[in-house]
Amino acid sequence: MKIGIDIGGSHIATGIVVGKGILLGKESKDIDIFKLGSEERVKEVILETIDMEIDILLKRYDFKVSDISRIGLAVPGSPTETAMENLVNLHIKKFEIGKILAEKYNTKIKIKNDGKCAGFAEKKYGALKDYDDCIFLCLGTGVGSAVFLKGELLEPKRHPGFEFGHMVIQRDGKECNCGNKGCWETYVSMKRFKREAIEKLKLPEDMESIELQNYIRKNMDKKDTQELVDELITNAAIGMANLINIFEPEAICFGGSFVYYNDIFLPKLKEKLKQYMFNKDFDIKLVPAKLKNDAGMIGAAEI
Ligand SMILES: [Zn+2]
Structure with a gap:
């Protein structure tokens, strides 16, 4: 199974995706970046939230970390292959989140612009099919x-x-x-x-x-x-x-x-x-x- 994570301007949602685009289950949490203050704190909260949501989902559906074949992140801004970059609405300049998650979950990490991810799903399975x-x-x-x-x-x-x-x-x-x-x-x-x-x-x-x-x-x-x-x-x-x-x-x-x-x-x-x-x-x-x-x-x- 795969994990898909959507990092928005005001929330982080994580889902387990199986088969052909089937979302087995999801967890979502609101984040208020204006209350968090510094860029460092925003990064910490993003990581904490992702870890927490993955943990809840693995337990709920009885999966192990080793069952995760890849983790994909949909993020605003101009991500590189390993980092979130230029997230003007989250006040993040650069965040090398790919390496951190790859080490922690020992799996392939893909980071893509959120509009591209959502559009891709709508084109493949949704309204643009x-x-x-x-x-x-x-x-x-x-x-x-x-x-x-x-x-x-x-x-x-x-x-x-x-x-x-x-x-x-x-x-x-x-x-x-x-x-x-x-x-x-x-x-x-x-x-x-x-x-x-x-x-x-x-x-x-x-x-x-x-x-x-x-x-x-x-x-x-x-x-x-x-x-x-x-x-x-x-x-x-x-x-x-x-x-x-x-x-x-x-x-x-x-x-x-x-x-x-x-x-x-x-x-x-x-x-x-x-x-x-x-x-x-x-x-x-x-x-x-x-x-x-x-x-x-x-x-x-x-x-
Ligand atoms: Zn502008």
């Missing part, structure tokens, strides 16, 4: 992505590439965690959307994501809610139309917390995209992710 030319976009804290042309995942030799979240859509725009200004990610991050919604709609500071979803759904007829959503959709459409014009995919699959609003967002997005797409006659398929939060773990184990 039937498309040769397609794009996976994970819109959550940041933007994760994977592009497939003629069925193959596009991968540059150096760095993961496809940092769509950091394409600049606004000159001198909002400040991004990467140090640049006007990155697409700063306009479509669901984390920023939540913060903006709370501020502009004067909602309680500690509002949970699910409460916000319900609020927006109930108040779509109100002008301020509509404006907030339209702003997000326009910005999402600008970035996506750029991608469509470059890659001409048959379908775009959405993951991340964006999918929780699919019923409201997708029809609006489809309409707005027409304004910016070069080939306006093309009917692009917008499809929600099927494997949802499991995609990163399954992809990490299998990519």
Whole structure:
């Protein structure tokens, strides 16, 4: 069996993957990096959490460490073969986690960009199974992505590439965690959307994501809610139309917390995209992710 680990901006999830992309079981824990402080402490907590989750899963399913044929990590940023690197949302510059885990678990370790892992799983087992030319976009804290042309995942030799979240859509725009200004990610991050919604709609500071979803759904007829959503959709459409014009995919699959609003967002997005797409006659398929939060773990184990 394989272990797939998904390290996100706010949680670490570990799963046991068997057969063809079957997630036997998983463990997940939230981490609040702002409370952790230093980069060193963030690294410690990541390792502690991974060890704990693997331990729980091995016990639950009666496996031994020697049963693990490989461990795959889905991580943000630009990982190398042995290290996590450039994780702007986790405030980590470089973390040689591959060697540590290889020594501890005496198995093969693979570290890949999280967007690529989730996209790989959706392409192989999920919503993109039937498309040769397609794009996976994970819109959550940041933007994760994977592009497939003629069925193959596009991968540059150096760095993961496809940092769509950091394409600049606004000159001198909002400040991004990467140090640049006007990155697409700063306009479509669901984390920023939540913060903006709370501020502009004067909602309680500690509002949970699910409460916000319900609020927006109930108040779509109100002008301020509509404006907030339209702003997000326009910005999402600008970035996506750029991608469509470059890659001409048959379908775009959405993951991340964006999918929780699919019923409201997708029809609006489809309409707005027409304004910016070069080939306006093309009917692009917008499809929600099927494997949802499991995609990163399954992809990490299998990519
Ligand atoms: Zn950026």
